[in-house]
Amino acid sequence: MRSVMNIAIFASGSGSNLQALIDATLSGQIKGRIACCVVDNPNAYAIKRAQMAGIDTLVLSPKMCTSRDEWEQCIVEYLQQHQVQLVVLAGFMRIIGERLLSHFAQRMINIHPSLLPNFPGRTGIQDAYESGVTITGVTVHYVDSGIDTGPIIAQQSLEIDPSWTLDTLETHIHEIEHRLYPQVIATLVNHGESIVNTAR
Numbered sequence: 001m002r003s004v005m006n007i008a009i010f011a012s013g014s015g016s017n018l019q020a021l022i023d024a025t026l027s028g029q030i031k032g033r034i035a036c037c038v039v040d041n042p043n044a045y046a047i048k049r050a051q052m053a054g055i056d057t058l059v060l061s062p063k064m065c066t067s068r069d070e071w072e073q074c075i076v077e078y079l080q081q082h083q084v085q086l087v088v089l090a091g092f093m094r095i096i097g098e099r100l101l102s103h104f105a106q107r108m109i110n111i112h113p114s115l116l117p118n119f120p121g122r123t124g125i126q127d128a129y130e131s132g133v134t135i136t137g138v139t140v141h142y143v144d145s146g147i148d149t150g151p152i153i154a155q156q157s158l159e160i161d162p163s164w165t166l167d168t169l170e171t172h173i174h175e176i177e178h179r180l181y182p183q184v185i186a187t188l189v190n191h192g193e194s195i196v197n198t199a200r
């Protein structure tokens with residue numbers, strides 16, 4: 001029998017995607033275990049969500065460390081302690097460096113609120129809205145050293161109604177995220193063979 005996969009979720013803000021993933025593990029949609037969370041922002045509401053779910057959480061910003069490399073090394077060691085096999089970025093607002101990437105190559109994924117390669121970066125929803133495109137959406141992709149450039153795993157598109165404000169669009173994008181991310185992770189965790197190794 002295959003053992004349950006240990007997942008780590010990284011977040012920086014409100015953690016609504018973290019919540020969707022917590023709910024999806026509790027309901028059994030994702031047959032894995034959220035072994036721990038990593039949060040880089042001590043004020044993030046995501047910390048509360050993790051605590052309420054009883055998930056061990058590392059709160060560590062690069063500022064708390066002597067170097068960026070030391071910050072990544074602390075995170076790598078924390079993930080190894082928790083025997084993490086899959087890293088899920090859920091609104092984590094930092095670029096992932098070589099040290100973390102080399103330990104989790106092909107085992108780190110991200111969600112982005114646009115149809116990549118269009119509108120990468122921090123303000124994907126707003127950039128799409130202001131550009132006047134009529135279709136945008138959500139992308140789940142593997143993480144590489146670029147900004148939202150890794151191989152795409154899944155996308156869902158959304159037609160922008162001309163009557164929508166930016167807020168309306170944001171609401172629809174988040175609804176898609178909260179459905180799509182659990183679905184994709186369930187597929188990777190429940191059936192995936194390519195991401196079953198433990199942290200090196």
Ligand code: GRF
Pocket residue numbers: 011012013014015016017018090091092111112113177
């Ligand atoms: C999401 O829109 C995600 O795609 C983006 O940042 C937002 C995080 O929201 N990278 P939350 O913290 O999960 O509520």
